[in-house]
Amino acid sequence: MTTVREKPQTITVRIRRGDREKSHLVDYEVPIEKGQSVLGVLQYIYDHLDHGIGFSASCRIGLCASCLVRVNGKVVRACTTMAEKDMLIEPYKDAATIRDLITELPPLAREAKRTADIQGNMQDMER
Amino acid sequence: MNHPISQEICCDVLVIGTEGTGARVALEACEQGADVIAVTKGFLGRSGATLTADGEIDIDSRSAKTIFGVAGCPDDSPEEFAKDMIVEGDYLADQRLVAIHTQEAPQRVKELVEWGATIEGFIHAPGHRYPRGLWIPGLKLTRLLARRLVKSGVTILENTLVFELLHDSDGVVGAVALNLPTGNIFILRSRAVVLATGGAMRVFPLTTAPEELTGDGMAMALRCGAVLQDMEFPMFLPYCFLTPPALRGVIFPYDISALLEVHALNRHGERYMARWDPKRMERTTRDINSVAAAMEIRTGKGSHAGGTYLSFKHLPRNLIDFSTQWFPGNLQGWRAAGFRLRDFYPNIGEEAWEVAPASHFWNGGVSIDEHCATQVPGLFAAGEGTAGIHGANRLAGNALTMTQVWGKRAGYYAAKFAKKNKLRKPPKEQVEAALCKVGQLNQESSGPSVVEVRQEIRRISGDLIGIVREEKTLRDALSAIEDLRGQINRQHVTCSDPQFNREVSEGLQNENSLDVIDAVVRASLHRQESRGALYRLDYPETDNDRWLCNLALRRRECEWEIEEVPVKSIHLTLPSGKRQYGRRRENDHSS
16 A cells, blocks of 8 residues: 555445435535545545435444445445445345435344334334 | 424333443343343444454453463462553552452353353453453454344344433433434333443544444433543554545554564654653553554654554564464454455555554543442443543453443343332423424524534544643633534534434434533543543643542533542552653552
8 A cells, every 4th residue: 555645536426315115316526535435435425415315334344234335236335345436326225225325234133022013113103 | 393202111221232231231131130121323233332342352361261271371360450450540440340340250251152152362462461362353242142132032222312311309210212213202211221332432533433432321421410430531542544544443453463563663763662661662551552652643753644653574574474374363364354454555564554543442431339320320331431440541352341241230230220219200391301402403504514513523522632632722622612512502404304314313412422522621631640541741740649539520500520539449559659651560560
């Protein structure tokens, strides 16, 4: 890794927004340095371009897998995947989409007593 | 107000946090017969700090040898381990708590192994006189605990952000929570509440911690009348990557520096640790290493990217190559968390890594007693974000131990307390005030955005608090915090979608982070010496005659009170006199 800073280049990132029923593609112009992750790009968009974008992340270092997305058709962790030109970023699984890039993860906790009921009630309230 | 309460859920023990500590709390409380709800703002087994732990859980070396058959040293004992914790915590640890910690640690790890954990190695990390680190990666530990939790009968609420505790004059009665998937607000009523919420490392711009670590538990406890202690000692890890952007805050596998001799260099190629701890050099504790690195950077001797250099160039090539065969676990193949270091640095050993100290752990937090009870009846706390176990500096590998020893204790005593305590109605005005917070976020448009507030918190923490502190910048920090307080109830969100609204969560977390850094600044200003993780440029000596006390912070209305509480010493005689920062070890273990 050379430590010489390269000039950031601007890339166009296309992101699928919406939910599992209805979605559309939105383009963002994002400046990136060499060695910038896909998650870094999402964070940039949230911080500077669109506070409304939905995405998940926790550890940011490739362990927790809460930032799973699909980049140009391939399911990856956003934090350990390097950003590149012409990226299409989508939810990792269309059927599991909640909002934008936020998806339901395998529902480990739902196996627990009462948990499913309470979560279910919440959703009923919503409807 | 467009945020009605959607429902009320009752339980005996409410546990906030579900990972290393929270899971252990909930399992024990359940074992004691309590009806337990455990909530997490993330996903179970996929969030929180525990899963990022590289891998050691400390117990005394003799027990490690006897119980697990690893190459431990019979000269060690829980008492000797306790001495190391006290000395390396620069004498501010609560010695009653330390004794419990080292006595109960072996039994807690034994349980983990009975539950299916595998010990993958055994490490002798800096600061310990004996090898004590049993290698159980944090990720495997959290998944193991999560699986056990799911089967235990505990109710688990994921994606649930608890943002205020509810209390009456007799103590805590529950909490208010935001259900992130729906945006619904609901009330959790309980006979006891346990905070297992971790530290506030995300307030700093460079950090090793996951997103959730925003100081929620500490701030909510403070607002509910509890005492925060040792807040001047946020811990930094000296060797964390600065470049490239994807690696920022990723830990250079710290344990590699325990396994191989590493050289920390400034821009002149000097091993600067010779000026700080000439005997132990890079193998000193992480507080001293971080302060030394920060001082090199501050005095213009830093690296190209603004950090320091870490080098293996003095080691022969074949030795470096061989190391990957005997490194334990994830370190094999030179991995750092989920990254392959060779992807960024193809010639390992040939060039120096650029690293800097990153916020890694919270040594202080909510003040607790042996039963994990806070000063507020019914409110318990455990794990990171509680004070007294580590004093002014934590030893490597001792965070995971903390989760299990104190998690179990908190669960046990909270369940006992709950049995005798009644469910009480939450005060209406507190519920309304909590609702109002969320309402304001959505209605306001005059103040800064929540993103701007978060960025300002990080600017204050990075530029004005930092690792090396002095009166002037701390005063600047205080006035910047005051300014931000004037704006935070006008911060606004731009997106009105209630589902997983990141802005709303951040807005609520911002208030917590601000309370926490306020406490850090006040405690750092008050302590006019340098000790452990606190280095004061204007008071560079460690002054045992004046400052062998813990600073206890409380807030009544908007007024902060700071009390100097003498250190609780039962095993080890406390030192006297002044000495230069960093060189504490010469005769420290003689007593």
